[in-house]
Amino acid sequence: MSKTRPDIAIINAYVDGELDAADAAGVAEAVAVDPQLASMVANLHAMKSAVGDAFINGEVIAVTPHKPLLSRASVMAAAACLVVVVIGSGLWYGLSQRSSGDVITQALLQHDNWLVKPKAAQNGVVNVAALITPDLTPAGLTLSGVQKNIPLGDTFGQRYAYVGTRGCKLSLFVSERDHAFEGIGNTARPDALIVKWAVANRGFLLVARNMNQERFRVIAKALEAATARAVALDEPMRLAMVQSRKPCGDKKIS
Amino acid sequence: MFVVRKKQRFEQYLGRLHGYALAMSRDGEVASDLVQDCVIRVLKARKTPVDEAAYRAWLFTIIRNLWRDHLRSIKRLQLVEPLELCQEDILPASYESAIVNVVAVRQAFENLSDQHRDILALVDVGGFGYEECAKMLNIPKGTVMSRVSRGRSALAALLNENNVVAMSSPSRRKKL
Numbered sequence: 001m002s003k004t005r006p007d008i009a010i011i012n013a014y015v016d017g018e019l020d021a022a023d024a025a026g027v028a029e030a031v032a033v034d035p036q037l038a039s040m041v042a043n044l045h046a047m048k049s050a051v052g053d054a055f056i057n058g059e060v061i062a063v064t065p066h067k068p069l070l071s072r073a074s075v076m077a078a079a080a081c082l083v084v085v086v087i088g089s090g091l092w093y094g095l096s097q098r099s100s101g102d103v104i105t106q107a108l109l110q111h112d113n114w115l116v117k118p119k120a121a122q123n124g125v126v127n128v129a130a131l132i133t134p135d136l137t138p139a140g141l142t143l144s145g146v147q148k149n150i151p152l153g154d155t156f157g158q159r160y161a162y163v164g165t166r167g168c169k170l171s172l173f174v175s176e177r178d179h180a181f182e183g184i185g186n187t188a189r190p191d192a193l194i195v196k197w198a199v200a201n202r203g204f205l206l207v208a209r210n211m212n213q214e215r216f217r218v219i220a221k222a223l224e225a226a227t228a229r230a231v232a233l234d235e236p237m238r239l240a241m242v243q244s245r246k247p248c249g250d251k252k253i254s
Numbered sequence: 255m256f257v258v259r260k261k262q263r264f265e266q267y268l269g270r271l272h273g274y275a276l277a278m279s280r281d282g283e284v285a286s287d288l289v290q291d292c293v294i295r296v297l298k299a300r301k302t303p304v305d306e307a308a309y310r311a312w313l314f315t316i317i318r319n320l321w322r323d324h325l326r327s328i329k330r331l332q333l334v335e336p337l338e339l340c341q342e343d344i345l346p347a348s349y350e351s352a353i354v355n356v357v358a359v360r361q362a363f364e365n366l367s368d369q370h371r372d373i374l375a376l377v378d379v380g381g382f383g384y385e386e387c388a389k390m391l392n393i394p395k396g397t398v399m400s401r402v403s404r405g406r407s408a409l410a411a412l413l414n415e416n417n418v419v420a421m422s423s424p425s426r427r428k429k430l
Contacts, residue, residue: 055273
């Protein structure tokens with residue numbers, strides 16, 4: 001255990017969303033550079049979810065990774081007729097002609113295979129700080145792990161996996177190619193919310209399922225602004241995220 | 255009409271209340287009875303908390319008190335709390351393979367101390383924050399924090415002990 005690793009009680013408090021912004025950001029930074037800690041946080045999240053599901057959702061298997069809701073073929077078909085929704089005035093980049101099915105499918109698979117990340121996190125250390133430490137604790141989401149070198153269409157990228165205290169999950173994909181997500185429109189689909197943007201030489205893709213659309217929009221806007229300026233979230237953004245907090249899915253009760 | 259409104263307000267918490275009762279009692283029938291008794295108390299109550307957070311805490315406190323009454327009635331209440339595990343007893347590495355399914359979690363939960371079961375049921379099943387738990391249990395927030403931590407360590411140890419499903423590979427997970 002490294003000297004800088006937070007106390008186990010602090011890590012649990014982090015998983016429960018109990019730390020203030022400064023402390024949570026400190027843990028998030030430690031998680032980002034310590035694969036073993038990331039693994040621990042991810043497993044704590046999994047255990048927390050498993051306990052909730054074990055008693056709330058009957059006999060449903062708690063920690064089984066979700067199967068993709070759509071097959072690759074159907075996702076490709078769906079991608080062809082996506083209903084494009086403008087999510088915030090600053091987040092609209094339009095559609096290009098390139099098919100985006102592969103990237104969406106891969107991103108959703110990564111997002112659904114939530115529990116892959118503890119293993120993948122051991123593959124290498126990701127220097128989040130070089131980019132920004134995307135602190136979403138005001139939105140009730142904590143960084144639970146980072147995956148490196150995951151396939152995203154014809155390129156590779158990183159994934160920041162966020163989880164809420166009551167079942168919300170959010171994935172931020174970052175590619176070192178600004179055009180990596182070119183073919184993807186910002187969409188509100190029946191099965192997922194997706195938004196993309198590009199800053200300098202990086203492409204960003206944000207994915208969630210069963211999340212309140214307004215909450216997702218606020219988070220996306222905040223992340224886009226933060227990544228554009230490479231600074232932490234400003235106070236109005238943090239407040240907007242706090243105010244937009246809503247439970248995810250239809251099984252959870254706030 | 256008043257009763258209907260009371261019922262509607264109560265119903266939105268039904269799932270978590272039943273989950274909490276189940277986590278505490280480890281018995282589906284007892285859990286249903288506890289929730290039923292809770293409904294009766296709620297319907298009988300002349301005053302209910304207006305604030306939604308306070309109302310939710312009030313409901314869970316009713317269930318908790320009902321459960322303690324039930325324990326007393328069958329003389330199973332442990333007078334002496336079991337010793338808590340020292341933090342050092344459970345290495346963080348014990349989380350590594352503590353991945354679980356419903357049955358395993360329920361089994362492991364059954365073997366937790368009352369104290370650990372109590373706090374994890376409130377936090378992970380009830381969805382309460384540490385501050386709320388502290389008020390409900392009448393203990394300092396710091397104690398809640400350490401109990402949650404020790405409770406999860408104990409749960410992880412039990413899950414590892416029972417050797418539940420290890421997360422070895424994606425292909426293995428698909429078989430779950």
